[in-house]
Amino acid sequence: MRWPLRTRRRDQHGRAPGAEPALRLEYLRDALAERTPDAYWRAAALLEQIILLRPLPVRSELFAYGVAAAYLEASGERVDTAYEPWRDLSRDIQALRLTVYDVADRLRSWRVTGPPD
Template sequence: MNTPHLDMADPDTYWRAAALLDTIVLTRPLPGRNELYGYAVAVAYIESSGETVNAGQAQWIQLIEDIKALRLDTFDIADRLRSWRAS
């Protein structure tokens, strides 16, 4: 199950950004560079929501590779994004 849990009436910013990132990476809506677009949309969404994310290029590449390999669901992606909150 990849939708918000019933006890999650209002999914947080990181879950919503994770859903966007997952969708863009897996559905590849653009002719190319979907990974970069997904990254940019996720970061922009998080920051426009007043939250932060602080990860290096290698961390983002690994996250996107894990998404493409179907090793993560939206909850896992959100957990990783939350772990990158700037202190």
């Protein structure tokens, strides 16, 4: 039995058609630039996973809030850290009403501008 990958046509250098290395690198660079997750998306993914997986016996939601807020702060982003909106977000995540993209949008909406306190 021949493997399907070995049956593809190759050019004189043994490469598959359309596999120019420079073009592939340029395509990958552009794709990564457009799809690189920002700090809010990464914090949202972290927050969602901690809340849903419940790594601690108690208060995983509070731990997730602290970790996500600290992650955003370490990334140079500032958000409103009042607990009530985070609590509501936590409840929505637990009820599976939000995707990670919705969580990231909500975190972005809490962005604080101006000099640090």
